[in-house]
Amino acid sequence: MESLTNMQNATRLNRTFEDPVSNSVNLNTELNLTMTSNITNLTDSEVIVVDFRQFYKYGFEFILYGYFMPVWASMSIIMYALMITVFIRYGMTSKTHICLIAIAICDSVSPIAPTSIWVYFFAIKKHFYYLPFEWCKIYHYTTEVIPQFFTYTSYFITIMMTVQRYVMVAHPFKAEKLCSKTVVYIMIVLCFLTSVAIRLVHLFHYKYSETTVPGIDNANTTMQACTFSRPDWMPVSFYTYLGFLMTAQTIIVGVIPCTVLVVSELLMIRAINVRSAKREAMTSKAKGQSKNAKSERRLTITTICITAVTLFYMVPVVIIQVIDVLVLMFDLDIGDYNNLRTAIVVLNVLYWMCIPSNFFITCCLSREFRCGIRSLFI
Template identity: 25%
Template sequence: MNSSIENSTPTVEYYYYYDDNSPEVVSVAAPFIVPMMGYVYPIVAILTILMNGLVVTVFTRKMRTPTSIILVALAISDTLTCLCMLPDSVYLYTLKNYKTYLPYRWCVYRHYIVGDLYRVTRTWSNWITVVLGLQRYIVVRLPFKAKQISSSRNSIIACVVACVIAVTVHLNLFLFIEVHQLPVTSETNETLPDGCYLTVPEFYIEAVGDIGKAVWMYYLISGTFSRFLPCLLLLVSTCLLVYELRKGQRFVVTACQNASSKRNTKQITQFVVAILVIFLISELHDAVAFGIYVYEIASDRLASILTQKVDAIWDYTGVMLSLVGFQCNFWIYLLMSSQFRSALKSLCLSPYRQETETTTTSQSYLQENRSLIKVTKINSDK
């Protein structure tokens, strides 16, 4: 658990008190992880955050629809996921601090933000994507009821419910582990920054009784609701959407009478399908890992397929795949939606237009004043 960002195969020593009180460290499972997390991840994460800012601005100012509400929530959840991981990536791998033990303050940040909050925001992103797929299928399949079912109010409620599910699924994480300060001294008795070690709280052990059973039950429940179930629902909804698209004009909402509205509806459906496919490509990686872990638990052969080293590499790869998926969303909007391109262009040109309009107004006002002065002068001469 200590050797990766999101290691999903717990070891016995992680869930019990450390006997040697050794400070927490982060080991590197493979050489490629350092440049990948130290250089590639920060650059892509910063670009994703900036592009998501554009997405939120465009959808909230220029394209307010029930679908855009879900897309804004998706951009916010993706941004929070990037923000959880970005400082840790820079501190550990860009600045090469993985070579020593973790200071206490950074250990607290890494445990509660990178470990716990990251899982919550990523699960929230997964369920918002599920909401997006289901909402679009309702629009396509039930055009007469779409306005009532897929209203703006219901979209907001669905996004809030997705957030509640994500917090509930991972609430156990915030109670399960305590982070303690650990004084560290060198061989020359020089005082160094405090390290940290992790323990399971006594109240938690007394409450659950069998700590091992409680750990595996939590893992199975959280894995089902954060990985397996979202991927399954999205796989089904994506296949149904693609099927409807192949049937031609059936996906067009009956209320749309003009060709422009029909074209916009078609484009929205197509880029939603593209988002769902990209999501499945990135998240199925974790769903497969979850299936392997379940098999290992059921057969009592822990780490028999995914060893600790392979598991760490698998987790880092999943982190990068999810980040690439976040990045692709903006380009899907830009390349597949003419309405989004027009709204973005209008947003970017609005300051220039405002300045032009101000200049024109000032010139007109000046010309009117000059004309008034000229008329006044003529009248006075007479």
């Protein structure tokens, strides 16, 4: 969950903005925001006014989300569709391949909702200002909640695949029981259910209200903008709640899984080196490795590479989450908090850019997969 900017609640707010994208409204002048009664009557003063100009202060964020992301997401979906087709058509359905198929499905579905809404707001409507009140829930659900169901699932399946591959390399005699296809299918379902359970609270943790702001096309008109605030059922301060939520999420989804990935990665590298040394000693007088042994080794190297890419973008995410927690819980001074949101945008785009890496890694390491791709077009 991306934490949002704190905006002080008052009957009238005077703010000065610098518009990075458009000058259709004079944003270098003071904007008088009049809160409606349902906001001013709140028992606390923690209200978030959804203003894209504050969240994405440099302007390039709109270009990344509105133009780059849809193109890249479409390319990713095409590549993963090819990947799944080749796996199924040519019988590449080992336990590791099943995990790769599940990851491909999740990574193909996850960008559909957010990119659709970003294209509508930032590319088609050129809407770089306040979020209209009628779009409150839709924008929140499609950009923060629904995509995470699938990105978390993909992440957890990657962890499962890494641990499974380690067991198959280091403990091959236990692998048939611990890593059977039935177990893999059950674990994939559990990964999805866990992801939904983790994100489910985000469907209910905002109270959506409206506030009157200057119109988008004409500063002399007004519009109703979206605000987030503490729901009635929440017994604690809104930002205290967000702090605890971010802390739990950072530990459960960030620190612990990354630690498991790092340990599994190191153990798997060690195990594959030990196993290779033993195999070389046993087959020194033979012709060489069997076809199955070579295939298993390539799958292990593929898993190691995929895990490395996952850590490449997850470690910075965890660092940003820790900083966010320190800001929310301990009032850490980081200067302009909106720079943190820009960092989140960059990391989000980095994540989406890394999504097709599974396709490229598999293509580089699997001759059978390359032949399958080639046969689709020849």
